Amino acid sequence: MPDKRILEMKGIEIQFPGVKALDKVDFDLIAGEVHALLGENGAGKSTLIKCLTGVHHMDKGQILYDGKEITPTSPQAAIAMGISTVFQEINLCQNLTVAENIFVGRQPMKRGKRIDWKAINRRAEELLLRFNIHIDVTRPLDYYSTGIQQMVSIARAVDVRAKILILDEPTSSLDEKEVERLFDVMRDLKKTGMGIIFITHFLDQVFAISDRMTVLRNGHLVGNFLTDQISKIELVRQMIGKDMDVIFALKRPTVAEGAPETLKVENLGIAGRVENVSFSLRKGELIGFAGLLGSGRTETAEMVFGVTRADHGAIEINEKPARIRIPVDAIQHKMAFCPEDRKRDGIIGDLSVRENIALVVQSRRGALKPMSPKEQLDLADKYITMLGIATPDADKKVGELSGGNQQKVILARWMATQPEILILDEPTRGIDVGAKAEIQRLMLELCGQGVSVLFISSELDEILRCSNRVIVMRDRCKAGELPGETSRQEDILQVIAEGSSLEEDA
Amino acid sequence: MADKRIRIKRQSLTNRIFNPKHVMVYATIGVFLLIYLFGALMYGDKGFTTIRTFLNMFIDNAYFGISAVGMTMVLITGGIDLSVAAVASLTGMFIAYGNSVLGMDPFLCIAIAMVVGVGLGALMGAMIHYLNVPPFITTLAGMFLARGACSLISRESIAINNAAFDALAGWKIYIMKLVDGEWVKVKPIAFVNFNVMLFLAMILIGAYLLKSTRLGRNVYAIGGNEQSAKLMFLPVAKTKIFVYAFNGFCSVLMGVSYALYVKSGWNLALQGGELEVIASAVIGGTLLTGGVGNMLGTLFGVMLKSIIPALITFAGNLLSWWGKIATGLLLLLFIGIQRIVVTYSARRKGSCR
Structure with a gap:
């Protein structure tokens, strides 16, 4: 297939008060490719995208779209030209049906100026079927999982006859299975000749799906690489600009032989939310909690810390029974909890x-x-x-x-x-590689000082890198416990996959 | 894959019927039927079940219903409008003062009121949207403004005496039945008047707008999540301004309808009426938090609110404030149902699937 450039951005410069947000950045996109746009926070990724979608105006430079020069003036204008964006948060209306979310604002009309509901439902169904998603589009959106909702927002973006689809961190709230499904959709869209710009912090995903990548750092273009010609370490090095050996030098904590149990949880649960969770944590030990979104990881952490009150089971702290009904109790027992949604x-x-x-x-x-x-x-x-x-x-x-x-x-x-016990719920979500490594290093340092850590994360590689033991949650129960040192990602996935299925599949 | 058409099982009929969003409307209809049945059993012999009693309920409350149409739309966007009764009262003052004191044509007065009411609505909508002033405060200001203007015009009640206006007020369609091949009026005599027709027409217009136009669907989208609506590039500003302007239009129609009903204008008319209107919409299943509501519900909400005074009239020995107590209880009941439905559907989603 001859490479047809659908988009060329040349010498883009954008000046913000006091900083040069973009300095002579070039970017191009070929029809039918997934092009990853990478860089740490503040590198200029979103500025570049906002320049393309008409949110920011460039001071210098040129944008060629399908060979013709364009100057996008507003997101609406960009959409009209066929440049659609899907953001990290799901920007849909939960109270409307799936079908309506795809078509609201541009509903097909019948003669006599009436909305053609049959056409809406039929076309929505066909559209999602193309993505291999078999759901009832007449149900309200909030009936479905975040993953499905993300697909719906992509369906909305794609259906406006987009030639360029920009996915801005679309996977940060998806679990692995949902990410896989998103990738299938992306591969399908590639075949139709759509150019996809993919922004993410997950490097594994970049290697799994992208054809090419462009790396930015501090508003400058670092380089343009073919995915199969660059290694992960090399990529990280390019992004951060300094050796990132630190992330690979992280050592899981060593737990002293016979270290006392600081926390013991037995059959703890809340009926209907999370059931019969048992585990123990020793001094200086780090336990990873893996599992899909909604598998009960956060619920367990909240229960241990007293955010929600357990209705059965027992907690022992330092080998003495402890009653934890509200977070203050937990704080008195020298526990600490960094919640999942740090902004909220x-x-x-x-x-x-x-x-x-x-x-x-x-x-x-x-x-x-x-x-x-x-x-x-x-x-x-x-x-x-x-x-x-x-x-x-x-x-x-x-x-x-x-x-x-x-x-x-x-x-x-x-x-x-x-604290003696530290619970970290997704502490590395949505932050860049350098900061991630920093957080993990700090966490492990604390373990070295004798703090026991519960570490919840959706990224299996960081769980496996840091944990002494991994507890896998599934369907609101503890599904298994694996040794951190000798387990592989596949082992964890195996435990997650057993007995679970995507209920939305027909 | 594309050529193989796969049939997707849509949700079952029962599921659709028991969709939590519809449950509230069913509850309203159900409670209405129950109360009607109760009235029929208790006062059937005194004529509770006649067509006349039924239609009188509409005649006596049509003006609230007209306003409830606009209010429902405002509430669905997640807003509220406290100015409706004051604007209606101002409309009545325009007609009464304009006609009786200045000798103007009442219909010209109505046209002027239209411009003022719709203009005020649009202005409030624009303030709510562009200046981000909470609807409660903005429309409270609108209410004081309109109510103040009423007293500025006159602090006395002014009667309306105009032939054309009287003719409109007296216009009625009698309910007929076929007896021995001849159309005769039903006994006791029952009819619908202009107000009732206007109310029903507004319900239909409201239902059409909400269900079958892009504008109406944008109203729901804004109520569901205004931020998302903006990011879906829906015309949020235009829609919100339209909704408040349309509500201003409905307020003026309420004023006209009330003037036809009492044939006078009074600066203190319909005091507290905005809350009655809001109550009708809420009893009809409209969520105060926005995003949910429809005209069928509002129709029954108005009917349910109207049947109580009717029942009290039939009871004879009860005082009218029992009506307020019953309305209060109904409102509590329906807000309770709404909360249960909302938490139930949230829980259903949260449960393991």
């Missing part, structure tokens, strides 16, 4: 780094013994240095930091309480 449940974006770090320490002291600003500042500075939090000073609002640094602030908040 973790940071308080409008407060400063200093205030966020001092939060739990202060709440343990009680409102009657306020920490002086000096004490707070000392505490904050100590952890800013220790964790390498990239902030100009301790008084910057946390909401203005990058994802990785926000995560470090939450970590600092809990480290300041000197």
Whole structure:
């Protein structure tokens, strides 16, 4: 097949106040390829996309689309030209049916100016069938899983006769099986000659699906590589610009022979949410929790920490029975919990780094013994240095930091309480490779200091890299326990796959 | 693969019927039928089941119903409009003062009220959208504005005496039946008037807008998730401004309809009426949080709210504030049902599949 360039962006420059967001960046897309756009947070990926979709206007440069020069002025104009974008969050309406979500705003009309509902349902069904998704399109969207919803939003994007499809972090809320299905769809779309720009933080996925990749760093073009001619280490090196041996030098913690059990959970559960979870955690040990979304990982963590109250089972801490009904009980037992959704449940974006770090320490002291600003500042500075939090000073609002640094602030908040048990729920989600490695390094360092860690993650490679033992959750139950050192990804997938199926399949 | 057409099993009829979003409408219809049955058993001999009683319910409440049509749309977008009764009252003042004091044609007065009502609605919609002022506050301001304007015009009740207006108010279609090949009026005499026709027409127009136009579907999308609606590039601003302007239009029609009903204008007319209108829509299954509601529900919501005063009239010895108590109880009941339905469907989704 002759390579037909459907898109060429040449010498793109965009100046933001104080920074050059993009500096002479070239990018091109061939019909029928998946082109990964890579770089750390702030490298300029989204700026480039926003330039293409008409959100930002370029100061210099040229965009050729199908050989003709274009200047997109708005996202609507871009869509009209055939450039569609699917974002990380699902931007659909849960109260409408699947079919309507695909067609709202451009419904087929019958004569007499009435919406043709039959046509909507039929065409939606056909469209999803092309993606090999067999679902009832007349059901409301919220009936289906996040994975299906993501497919629906892609279906909506594709159906506007798109020639270019931009997928901006589409997989960050999908589990492995759903990712596989998305990839099948992408392969199908490739065959139709569509050019797909794929932005993601998951390097495995880049290697699994993309044909080519373009790497950006600090607004500059680093290079353009064919996927089968670059190794993962080399790619990471290109993205980060320095040797990333650190991520491969991470060593799982060594647990001392006969180390005491700090946490023992027996048959803990809440009827209908998660049932009969048992495990134990020793001093300095790291246990990984693997499983699909909704398999009960987060529910287990929340139960152990007292966010939700277990209705059966028992918890022992340091070999003594403990009653944990609310998070305060857990904090008294020297537990710490970094929740999954750091924006919603973790940071308080409008407060400063200093205030966020001092939060739990202060709440343990009680409102009657306020920490002086000096004490707070000392505490904050100590952890800013220790964790390498990239902030100009301790008084910057946390909401203005990058994802990785926000995560470090939450970590600092809990480290300041000197915890013995640390629960981390997806601490590395949505942050770039460098920051991920940092978080994992910190986590392992803490284990070395005798902290016991529960580590929940959807990325199997990081679970396998760090854990002493891996607990696999499936269908709200513990499905198995594997040794971290000798297990492979396939072993975990095997446990997840046993007895489960995609219920939406016809 | 493409040539092999696979049949997908659509959800079963029972499933569709018991769709949680429809349950609330069924509950409204069910409760209405129950109360009607109760009335029929208790006061059947006194004429509760006659066509006349049934139609009088509409005649006495049509003006609320007309406003409930616009209100339903506002509520589906996730908004609220507290100005409706005040705008209606202002319309009545325009007609009464314009006609009786200034000697203007009442229909010209209605046209002026239309411009004012729709304009105020559009203005409030624009403020809500562009300035991001909460609908509650914006429309509260609109309510004070309109109510204040009423008192500015006159603080007395003004009667409307105009032949054309009277003719419209007195226009009626009698219900006939065929006896021995001849059409005769049913006994006791029953009829529908202009207000009832207007109410039913507005329900149909509302249903058409919501169900069969892009604009109507955008209303649901905005109520479901406004952010998503924006990112789907739906015309959010246009839709919201239209909805409030349309509601202003309905408010003016309520004012006209109320003026036809009482044949006067009064600056304090319909006080608290906005809450009655909201209550009708909510009893009819419209979610105050937006995204859910329809005209069938609102129709029955209005009917359910109207049957209670009718029942109280038949009971004879009860005082009218029992009507308020019953409405309060109904509202609590239906809000309870809504919460249960919402949590039930959330739980069903959360459960292991």
